[in-house]
Amino acid sequence: ETGVTQTPRHLVMGMTNKKSLKCEQHLGHNAMYWYKQSAKKPLELMFVYSLEERVENNSVPSRFSPECPNSSHLFLHLHTLQPEDSALYLCASSQIGGQNTEAFFGQGTRLTVV
Amino acid sequence: AQKITQTQPGMFVQEKEAVTLDCTYDTSDPSYGLFWYKQPSSGEMIFLIYQGSYDQQNATEGRYSLNFQKARKSANLVISASQLGDSAMYFCAMRELRAGGYQKVTFGTGTKLQVIP
Numbered sequence: 001e002t003g004v005t006q007t008p009r010h011l012v013m014g015m016t017n018k019k020s021l022k023c024e025q026h027l028g029h030n031a032m033y034w035y036k037q038s039a040k041k042p043l044e045l046m047f048v049y050s051l052e053e054r055v056e057n058n059s060v061p062s063r064f065s066p067e068c069p070n071s072s073h074l075f076l077h078l079h080t081l082q083p084e085d086s087a088l089y090l091c092a093s094s095q096i097g098g099q100n101t102e103a104f105f106g107q108g109t110r111l112t113v114v
Numbered sequence: 115a116q117k118i119t120q121t122q123p124g125m126f127v128q129e130k131e132a133v134t135l136d137c138t139y140d141t142s143d144p145s146y147g148l149f150w151y152k153q154p155s156s157g158e159m160i161f162l163i164y165q166g167s168y169d170q171q172n173a174t175e176g177r178y179s180l181n182f183q184k185a186r187k188s189a190n191l192v193i194s195a196s197q198l199g200d201s202a203m204y205f206c207a208m209r210e211l212r213a214g215g216y217q218k219v220t221f222g223t224g225t226k227l228q229v230i231p
Contacts, residue, residue, distance in 0.1 A: 096215035105159035
């Protein structure tokens with residue numbers, strides 16, 4: 001496998017459920033990101049992990065809990081979500097320090113909260 | 115704070131014609147990078163092209179070119195010889211390098227391009 005892989009691709013969950021989104025990158029990158037893409041809104045950066053350490057948390061509610069066990073894997077743990085949390089959640093990775101290095105994105109997990 | 119503006123919510127182009135997607139940006143950082151990404155209906159964000167703020171020449175990648183006008187703070191994407199597979203959402207984005215070396219990328223609202231046979 002190459003690139004950035006996200007699972008599951010689609011997820012429907014109730015407001016009382018607990019679920020996790022998984023992201024795996026095979027690019028040897030050392031920074032990973034979670035973005036939220038809601039309808040008719042720009043992508044919103046949620047969390048950034050650099051060298052497995054969380055370096056940014058952009059005012060994300062605590063019902064979203066990220067985890068980065070190693071440089072290749074990133075999780076987003078979800079619990080007691082609200083319907084307005086329904087969105088496409090995109091994971092990305094990049095190489096730290098490169099001036100011309102772009103972020104590579106996964107295909108996203110489309111989350112529906114019912 | 116960084117800001118990216120894409121003023122065209124939707125665009126149509128005839129197959130084989132060229133199309134320009136507009137993007138303006140605002141930043142106080144002298145060093146920045148500009149990207150264009152394509153997002154087909156499958157959801158994946160696909161990197162197309164990159165322009166560094168200090169690059170002297172406009173970036174080109176195959177049928178994609180970036181018309182970078184630094185003084186006007188614009189970074190328009192030009193797609194030549196449009197193909198049906200180019201139908202997608204296109205996002206302009208700006209990279210800010212943080213102290214730790216990682217990227218903080220700000221995205222525009224996107225332009226939906228539809229290529230007509």
